[in-house]
Amino acid sequence: MARQLGINGPSERSAQASTQWPTARQLLLAAGIGDPRLAHVETLPEAVVAAAGIGYPVLLRPAVNLGYHGQVCVLDRSGLQTAWAAASQAAREVPGRPGGIVVEPYHPGxxxxxxxxxxxxxxxxxxxxxxxxxxxxxxxxxxxxxxxxxxxxxxxxxxxxxxxxxxxxxxxxxxxxxxxxxxxxxxxxxxxxxxxxxxxxxxxxxxxxxxxxxxxxxAGHRALLTPAHTRSACEELVHAETVGRLERRQIDLTAVEADWFVAWAWEQPLGTDVAPPPAHSSLLARCTVTGPTLQACRANARHAREALAVTIAPQAPAGR
Incomplete structure (x- = not known):
């Protein structure tokens, strides 16, 4: 599309690599980058064989690149079926794209x-x-x-x-x-x-x-990429820790008034049924703060997180 419009943009090869992780992995491996152990599979039995050949722990992720969404680490064979279900569900959320799951080594760090x-x-x-x-x-x-x-x-x-x-x-x-x-x-x-x-x-x-x-x-011009200043910025993501209905949410306004506080955004309205990750409803709020150093910024993020109060009411069992 960029070429048709006569503007500078990503190449067709890089666009394909950006959306399909197996394609990106093949291109990276051809350049000598990355761990060669991976398998693109379509079924759980194929994933079992692939994981055994690669060696645990392994990572399951949709072949279509969804960022962190759908990525699940598997420590041993007992966790593979649950991980397969989570990764497959994420892959099905993108209709019209090539499917399948990638099995590859999990790299901690x-x-x-x-x-x-x-x-x-x-x-x-x-x-x-x-x-x-x-x-x-x-x-x-x-x-x-x-x-x-x-x-x-x-x-x-x-x-x-x-x-x-x-x-x-x-x-x-x-x-x-x-x-x-x-x-x-x-x-x-x-x-x-x-x-x-x-x-x-x-x-x-x-x-x-x-x-x-x-x-x-x-537009064909040179971009200015020189930093105008140097400080730290941090986004804290707050997730639900239990299953239930979001009944109350509030933030201590003294935190909002601090000079390091930038923004707070609620992600779920009151009355929403929420659950811990990987559920879509797990993310409750985002908070953005700044600081002169990484350590100070992370400390400010913790202060902002502590200023948040939420109440999640347990759901009654079905049939009651």
């Missing part, structure tokens, strides 16, 4: 999403988003943080190599890595603008507007 901007096939890392994942075994983000520290050269080089491998041409993108004991492992990649929430975190922390930069590149 710190998670970083390297935000990139690409012009004429040359990518630059402009920010790093640190993601804390909880609610194991489903991989559910709990917090996103952008800090003032420069990206390590090794990670920046890996990100630019990965974007080149999928054929990124022009525009925004991201390369997600896990810092494992044996080195960084690429666990996701896309030649797309990140979500509005992550875009705002990068802007708050660096002053760089990723959407504006992508539009500037699309």
């Amino acid at each position: 710190s998670r970083i999403s390297l935000q990139t901007m690409t012009t004429d096939g040359r990518s630059t890392v402009v920010a790093a988003v640190h993601t804390s994942v909880g609610t194991f075994p489903p991989l559910v983000p709990q917090r996103h943080t952008v800090g003032p520290e420069p990206v390590e050269p090794e990670l920046a080089a890996l990100a630019t190599q990965a974007m080149a491998a999928i054929g990124a041409a022009d525009g925004a993108g991201h390369v997600d890595v896990v810092l494992t004991p044996s080195g960084p492992e690429v666990v996701d990649i896309a030649a797309t603008v990140p979500s509005a929430r992550l875009t705002e975190l990068v802007r708050l922390a660096t002053g760089i507007d990723l959407v504006l930069a992508a539009v500037t590149i699309a």
Whole structure:
């Protein structure tokens, strides 16, 4: 579409890699990036065989790239059927796309999403988003943080190599890595603008507007990618811990009045039936804060989380 409109944008190859994880993995492996152990399967029996061959723990995820949605870690054979059901349900939510589930090694470690901007096939890392994942075994983000520290050269080089491998041409993108004991492992990649929430975190922390930069590149101009300031920004994600109906929600206004507080957004209206992850109704609220350092920003996020009060009323058993 970008070519038809005469504007700069992602290549066809990078667009396919952004939506289909098996395609991205093949392109990355061809460039010497990533763990070669993976299987694209269609049935639970095939997943059982694949997991045994790869070795536990394994990660199940929809072949269509849905970010963290539908990603489930499996520690041993006993958890495979439940994980298969969760990953398959997520895959069915995207009709018209090639189906199937990818089985691959699970890589524990710190998670970083390297935000990139690409012009004429040359990518630059402009920010790093640190993601804390909880609610194991489903991989559910709990917090996103952008800090003032420069990206390590090794990670920046890996990100630019990965974007080149999928054929990124022009525009925004991201390369997600896990810092494992044996080195960084690429666990996701896309030649797309990140979500509005992550875009705002990068802007708050660096002053760089990723959407504006992508539009500037699309128009054939050079984007300004020099940070205007250096501080930290954090988004705290609050999930339901029990099953029930959301009856009360409030926040201590003294937290809202703090100079580090940016925004709070409720995700579920009162009266909604909620449940812990991976249920769609698990996310109750989002809070965005800032701070001079990563540590200070995370502390502010904890203060904001403590200012939240919710009441979830247990649901009565059916038939009563």
